[in-house]
Amino acid sequence: MLREINENWITEDKLLSANDEAAVVCNDCAGCSECCTETGCMIILDAYDVKMLVRELNYSFEGLLSAGLVRFDVVDGVVLPGLGVDEKGACAFLGKNGRCSIHNARPGICRLFPLARIYHDDGSFSYFLQESECGRRTGEKIKVADWLGYDDIEDYEKQVRIYHDALKELKENCKNARSAEEVTALQSAFLKKWFLNA
Ligand code: SF4
Numbered sequence: 001m002l003r004e005i006n007e008n009w010i011t012e013d014k015l016l017s018a019n020d021e022a023a024v025v026c027n028d029c030a031g032c033s034e035c036c037t038e039t040g041c042m043i044i045l046d047a048y049d050v051k052m053l054v055r056e057l058n059y060s061f062e063g064l065l066s067a068g069l070v071r072f073d074v075v076d077g078v079v080l081p082g083l084g085v086d087e088k089g090a091c092a093f094l095g096k097n098g099r100c101s102i103h104n105a106r107p108g109i110c111r112l113f114p115l116a117r118i119y120h121d122d123g124s125f126s127y128f129l130q131e132s133e134c135g136r137r138t139g140e141k142i143k144v145a146d147w148l149g150y151d152d153i154e155d156y157e158k159q160v161r162i163y164h165d166a167l168k169e170l171k172e173n174c175k176n177a178r179s180a181e182e183v184t185a186l187q188s189a190f191l192k193k194w195f196l197n198a
């Protein structure tokens, strides 16, 4: 589900805030698990996602890794945690009934889809609809905040922004690092700060 953002998809009038409505309703995904079964399903986790998984599933971060429910992936040259996958590339949390087994703890990317986020130069972000995604959309609209379903959308957005700034800084520092050892040290410190103590 992680995709490159094509700038042509997003014109100013398509940028959404949490209070705007979007035509994302898809009949509760009835009978469809397409976004959870794509080969190599790649759901990258942020710090907020990991905190929720740890809290709701009663696992430590290390426990999630040991159980294969979370793995590390390299994204833009940086090691980040992502959801584990089975041998066919489907999400490790997809139940046998084709439904998400961790609905209340599902990560932000899953909550958003087919919406995505685009960040602006000042660090703020907007949501936008990936028009070509999810062929089951009925055209019915729902408020973005309700679609995401977080208890406190303002806190969520604040935390996402803080994490995004830290990740941006890490990428910049890794790019400017003078040795592989320095990159490893930067990476380790980032993972320790944001995930290993979750
Ligand atoms: S493609 Fe649409 S209907 Fe199918 S699982 Fe994804 S969001 Fe649900």
Ligand code: SF4
Pocket: 035, 036, 041, 043, 083, 091, 092, 093, 094, 095, 099, 100, 101, 102, 103, 106, 107, 110
């Ligand atoms: S966490 Fe749930 S919604 Fe997200 S990819 Fe896995 S099964 Fe699908």
